Amino acid sequence: MFEPSLPEEKLSAIENLSFGIVDKIFLFFEKSFWPDDCAGVQLVWKEGPEDKDVYESLSEGETWKKTWFKKITGFDTVARHPTALCGWITGREALYMESLQDSEIGAICVRLLRSFTGWSVPEVSKTLITRWGSDPHVRGSYTFISDGVNGVEAHKALASPLPPKDKCRGRKHLQVLFAGEATHVNFYTTTHGAYLTGVREAERLISYYAD
Numbered sequence: 248m249f250e251p252s253l254p255e256e257k258l259s260a261i262e263n264l265s266f267g268i269v270d271k272i273f274l275f276f277e278k279s280f281w282p283d284d285c286a287g288v289q290l291v292w293k294e295g296p297e298d299k300d301v302y303e304s305l306s307e308g309e310t311w312k313k314t315w316f317k318k319i320t321g322f323d324t325v326a327r328h329p330t331a332l333c334g335w336i337t338g339r340e341a342l343y344m345e346s347l348q349d350s351e352i353g354a355i356c357v358r359l360l361r362s363f364t365g366w367s368v369p370e371v372s373k374t375l376i377t378r379w380g381s382d383p384h385v386r387g388s389y390t391f392i393s394d395g396v397n398g399v400e401a402h403k404a405l406a407s408p409l410p411p412k413d414k415c416r417g418r419k420h421l422q423v424l425f426a427g428e429a430t431h432v433n434f435y436t437t438t439h440g441a442y443l444t445g446v447r448e449a450e451r452l453i454s455y456y457a458d
């Protein structure tokens with residue numbers, strides 16, 4: 248989208264850095280059904296329950312969709328919301344989940360909670376589910392480094408301001424600056440990484456105008 252185009256190094260850094268999906272599934276209940284000292288329920292599977300109807304409607308190579316919910320790692324209690332639980336899901340299963348109705352997702356979560364805990368779990372009264380992967384303005388959650396990619400090189404290339412110092416004269420330097428988690432060599436993926444890159448670029452500007 249840049250005109251003129253970004254330099255080759257920057258383009259290949261964007262190509263090389265992968266962008267993954269993490270979603271949250273908030274479940275609200277009329278009242279809590281877990282013990283006071285319970286911080287959450289983590290799910291460990293031996294074998295997944297099979298839903299025959301769903302399985303038969305899928306083509307070969309898509310069978311993981313029948314057990315997408317096995318990617319839900321667990322449900323945590325939520326600070327300041329005593330009757331809510333927060334489920335976590337990642338990857339292609341998260342993207343698939345995003346295509347489903349909230350009511351279906353909520354019902355499956357209740358089924359999981361019932362079968363894993365044996366507790367008397369009521370139906371959910373409300374759900375709040377993120378859809379970071381399919382949101383056209385977001386398209387994912389945060390970067391990760393795929394096998395075979397030199398992460399340090401990619402993060403550095405993405406972080407470097409434009410135009411490059413050796414290619415400009417005088418006040419034309421620093422026309423475009425880059426911050427955000429994907430531009431931190433060590434703390435990419437994190438909020439503190441994103442914050443530190445903002446500080447880094449602010450300091451870059453301060454020293455530019457102070458010189």
Ligand SMILES: Cc1cc2nc3c(=O)[nH]c(=O)nc-3n(C[C@H](O)[C@H](O)[C@H](O)COP(=O)(O)OP(=O)(O)OC[C@H]3O[C@@H](n4cnc5c(N)ncnc54)[C@H](O)[C@@H]3O)c2cc1C
Nearest residue numbers: 269270271379384388389426427428429436437438439441
């Ligand atoms: C479910 C989930 C759980 C997480 N948990 C943790 C955690 O426990 N700890 C942790 O450290 N990190 C966590 N993270 C990661 C953390 O949230 C991100 O690394 C961080 O928010 C990245 O900040 P950023 O400023 O780089 O980008 P963002 O916060 O994504 O900000 C980019 C902004 O740019 C805006 N934007 C996009 N396109 C345009 C455009 N064309 N024009 C104008 N604005 C635009 C977006 O709307 C957005 O506001 C989590 C992320 C997710 C999704």
